[in-house]
Amino acid sequence: MEQKIIGWLARSFLDKKIPVGIGLDDAALVDIPKKQILLSCDMLIEGTHFRSKEDPVHIGRKAASVSLSDIAAMGGEPLYLLVSLGLPRRYGFSDARKIFQGIRAALSPYRAKLVGGDTVRSRFVVVDTTIVGYIKEGKVLTRSGARPGDSIFATGCFGDSLRTGWHYRFTPRIKEMEYLRKKIRITSAMDASDGLHASLRTLSQRSGAGFDVACGEIKSRVAKKDFLLAVDSALFDGEDFELVFTGRCPDAVRTARDFEKKFKVPLSVIGKVRKGAGVKFFDRESREVRFENREFRHFTE
Amino acid sequence: MEQKIIGWLARSFLDKKIPVGIGLDDAALVDIPKKQILLSCDMLIEGTHFRSKEDPVHIGRKAASVSLSDIAAMGGEPLYLLVSLGLPRRYGFSDARKIFQGIRAALSPYRAKLVGGDTVRSRFVVVDTTIVGYIKEGKVLTRSGARPGDSIFATGCFGDSLRTGWHYRFTPRIKEMEYLRKKIRITSAMDASDGLHASLRTLSQRSGAGFDVACGEIKSRVAKKDFLLAVDSALFDGEDFELVFTGRCPDAVRTARDFEKKFKVPLSVIGKVRKGAGVKFFDRESREVRFENREFRHFTE
Numbered sequence: 001m002e003q004k005i006i007g008w009l010a011r012s013f014l015d016k017k018i019p020v021g022i023g024l025d026d027a028a029l030v031d032i033p034k035k036q037i038l039l040s041c042d043m044l045i046e047g048t049h050f051r052s053k054e055d056p057v058h059i060g061r062k063a064a065s066v067s068l069s070d071i072a073a074m075g076g077e078p079l080y081l082l083v084s085l086g087l088p089r090r091y092g093f094s095d096a097r098k099i100f101q102g103i104r105a106a107l108s109p110y111r112a113k114l115v116g117g118d119t120v121r122s123r124f125v126v127v128d129t130t131i132v133g134y135i136k137e138g139k140v141l142t143r144s145g146a147r148p149g150d151s152i153f154a155t156g157c158f159g160d161s162l163r164t165g166w167h168y169r170f171t172p173r174i175k176e177m178e179y180l181r182k183k184i185r186i187t188s189a190m191d192a193s194d195g196l197h198a199s200l201r202t203l204s205q206r207s208g209a210g211f212d213v214a215c216g217e218i219k220s221r222v223a224k225k226d227f228l229l230a231v232d233s234a235l236f237d238g239e240d241f242e243l244v245f246t247g248r249c250p251d252a253v254r255t256a257r258d259f260e261k262k263f264k265v266p267l268s269v270i271g272k273v274r275k276g277a278g279v280k281f282f283d284r285e286s287r288e289v290r291f292e293n294r295e296f297r298h299f300t301e
Numbered sequence: 302m303e304q305k306i307i308g309w310l311a312r313s314f315l316d317k318k319i320p321v322g323i324g325l326d327d328a329a330l331v332d333i334p335k336k337q338i339l340l341s342c343d344m345l346i347e348g349t350h351f352r353s354k355e356d357p358v359h360i361g362r363k364a365a366s367v368s369l370s371d372i373a374a375m376g377g378e379p380l381y382l383l384v385s386l387g388l389p390r391r392y393g394f395s396d397a398r399k400i401f402q403g404i405r406a407a408l409s410p411y412r413a414k415l416v417g418g419d420t421v422r423s424r425f426v427v428v429d430t431t432i433v434g435y436i437k438e439g440k441v442l443t444r445s446g447a448r449p450g451d452s453i454f455a456t457g458c459f460g461d462s463l464r465t466g467w468h469y470r471f472t473p474r475i476k477e478m479e480y481l482r483k484k485i486r487i488t489s490a491m492d493a494s495d496g497l498h499a500s501l502r503t504l505s506q507r508s509g510a511g512f513d514v515a516c517g518e519i520k521s522r523v524a525k526k527d528f529l530l531a532v533d534s535a536l537f538d539g540e541d542f543e544l545v546f547t548g549r550c551p552d553a554v555r556t557a558r559d560f561e562k563k564f565k566v567p568l569s570v571i572g573k574v575r576k577g578a579g580v581k582f583f584d585r586e587s588r589e590v591r592f593e594n595r596e597f598r599h600f601t602e
Contacts, residue, residue, distance in 0.1 A: 019337065020443060024507075026374035026492055027341035027434065029441050032333050036320065040328035041431055043385035043419045073327035084344035084429045118344045118429075128385045128419075128429035130342055133328065140330050142321060191327055206325075 002119050005096050012100070013114045021115055028115040030080055030132075037079070038133035038140070040070040046125040050168070056095045058168040059127060060102025066193065067131035068106065068172030069241045073191040075141035075181055076133035078112035078174065083129050086122030099127065110174060138181060145187040146207035146246040152271035153184070153252075156242040157221040158196050159233035164221060167239040176263050177243060183255045189245035195238035198295045200271075200279045203246065210276035216284040217270045228289065231281070236294045246273055303420050306397050313401070314415045322416055329416040331381055331433075338380070339434035339441075341371040347426040351469070357396045359469040360428060361403025367494065368432035369407065369473030370542045374492040376442035376482055377434035379413035379475065384430050387423025400428065411475060439482060446488040447508035447547035453572035454485070454553075457543040458522040459497050460534035465522060468540040477564050478544060484556045490546035496539035499596045501572075501580045504547065511577035517585040518571045529590065532582070537595045547574055 010023030020029035044066065046052055050059050064081060071078045083103060087096060096119070103114060112131075146152075155176055161167045173191075180186065188207055192199045196218065204211040215231040221240075224230035249255050252269050259267040281289050311324030321330035345367065347353055351360050365382060372379045384404060388397055397420065404415060413432070447453075456477055462468045474492075481487065489508055493500045497519065505512040516532045522541075525531035550556050553570050560568040582590050 020375075020441065024445075025443050026371040027339040027377070027432070029337055029339055029375070029436075032336055032338055035333055036330055037333055037338070037433075038328040038330055039381060039383055039417050039431075039433065041383040041385045041417055041419050041429070043387055043421050043427070043429060045387055045421055045423050045427075047424075048422060070327040074330070076328070080340060082340055082342040082431055084342045084431075086344055086346055086427060116340050116342055116431075118342050120344050120346055121349060122346050122427070123348075124424065126344070126346075126387060126423070126427050126429075128342070128344060128427075130340075130383055130385075130417075130431035131328070132338075132340065132433075135330075140321065142326050144325075189327075 001093055004093055005119050008097060009100065009117060015113055018113060018115060022117060030115055032134070034134050036134065038071055038074050038076045039130070040067060041128060041130040042066045042070070043126065043128045056098035057102040059125065060099035061106045062168050063127040063129045064103040064106035065170060065172050065241065067129040068174055069191045069193065071131055071133035072173040072177045073141070073189050073243060074133070075135060075138065075177055075186070075189065077136045078110050078131055078133045080113055080115045080132040081107060081129060082116035083114065083127065084118040086120050086126035088122055088124050091125065141186055141189040143188050143190050143203050143206040146203055146209050146273045147187055148209055148273050148275045150187050150246040150248055150273040151252060151269050152211060152213065152246050152273060154196065154218070154242055154244050154268050154270050156240065156265050157219040158192065158240045158242065159220050159230065159237045160222040161237055161239040166221060170241045172241065173243045176265065179259065179262065184247040184249040186245050186247040189243060192240040192242045192244050193238065195236050195295060196240065196244060197235035197293070199244040203244065204277065204279050210274040211271055211279040212274055213271035213279060213281045215281050215289065217268050219266050219268055232291055235291060302394055305394055306420050309398060310401065310418060316414055319414060319416060323418060331416055333435070335435050337435065339372055339375050339377045340431070341368060342429060342431040343367045343371070344427065344429045357399035358403040360426065361400035362407045363469050364428040364430045365404040365407035366471060366473050366542065368430040369475060370492045370494065372432055372434035373474045373478045374442070374490050374544060375434070376436060376439065376478055376490065378437045379411050379432055379434045381414055381416045381433040382408060382430060383417035384415065384428065385419040387421050387427035389423055389425050392426065442487055442490040444489050444491050444504050444507040447504055447510050447574045448488055449510055449574050449576045451488050451547040451549055451574040452553055452570050453512060453514065453547050453574060455497065455519070455543055455545050455569050455571050457541065457566050458520040459493065459541050459543065460521050460531065460538045461523040462538055462540040467522060471542045473542065474544045477566065480560065480563065485548040485550040487546050487548040490544060493541040493543045493545050494539065496537050496596055497541065497545060498536035498594070500545040504545065505578065505580050511575040512572055512580040513575055514572035514580060514582045516582050516590065518569050520567050520569055533592055536592060
């Protein structure tokens, strides 16, 4: 079956612009437009990142989108994707092909191409994607540039991603970030794959600055009667794949309105960077609230 | 544990020459010396590619070496490696670290750096490596350039790789290929990961040329009394990770002797490229011999 998949990939994904494309050789040979590239890999595992019975199209779509989201968080453009697949016996050729159809769907809005892969027999489905991107204009966005006085921004909604299936259908914020970089002087950025709380904590720690977060400004994916319950879900559920970033902007209200109009996605100013350290949360009455940290972890020890 | 691994990686593998290195951000940012890069990914799975009880150092060493071998087969130099790890509960921090120590050992003879990774919980060990390389000098070596009249070459010995543990300790032929390219006008090349037979068949098919192979010239890793049994093992056992290539060379005997002296590895001329199609095998008396094709496959459908 491996030869069948490779043959199908070579026919379906071959691109004359790529010097040595997928399925042809020991490695792909590809062109690079600039002298630096972005590199990131993500492993998705059956039972952890998707259900066993999930439609393979959704699995492929998620795998590619998770990688694309990493490039968005760096302020980059995606160029190339490589996919390693571990497939169990119950997966036939048509299921394997569906995974690649999902990958193709996720890549289609961008110029990114599938250029490499490996397929091996496994006891359950494993999908590992590696993405190559680059910074088209401006500087790379790291996690460490937040400065006191910056606003804290977030795209989209948070919480209940797994329950609502959002993690299978989210849009990697590539085009959104390209737009935002022109409107906002972004100082640090990260995607919220492990939850909003983890992103805020990481940006704060890596930047060496304190974050004050207005919980009332965080948009929930699912409306809840209990305010704190909704915020807790937004902070810790994870798998939102939205952008969390800091920066300065002459007219944040107008920028948010324009952004929402253009992308049909909210842009929220959820807080302010201050001197000091740590992330503090405040309710609508500006009283500090504390949450039990239940950040999403793969390892529980 | 994921944070512990990321922290350890960032401390152990951090390199000031890399703009954004491992464990720091959503993606790594790295420099590229030329306008084209080589890309390849390989997935290794517990039970298929290594034993469950195997020393994690060996697993890491093999994973990185398999990727390095792909770059060697293209005539390239390795630059960067990314590693995704799926780890079961029985794997503690020290086991995970051992995998990375094996990776470091495999990379150490080269300038290649570990720049990215992902670590997730899995029911068994999965290691996926993606390598970025480049062509320092000359052209890329593909599988499709063999021409009638070319000699067929192979480095090293074949067969019994799994039984002897060779697949855990093989040397990716990066430096060997760099040397060989200067001595031989190489027309096509491939590494023998799925066995010598699969490599010969693929080079022949992709080049649109026939291959005549002199079985008596193939070097066996383990001596066997039965000639045909030894050749069968060399052709089909797989996991040799030697280079198989075609090309022209003014003095092949001297080149082989010099190569062997320099690298302490044999270089054999195992046949000749002819017009036509297909791979034919001949014994020491130049009689054609046939082998039952048992090429290594991951899927047995």
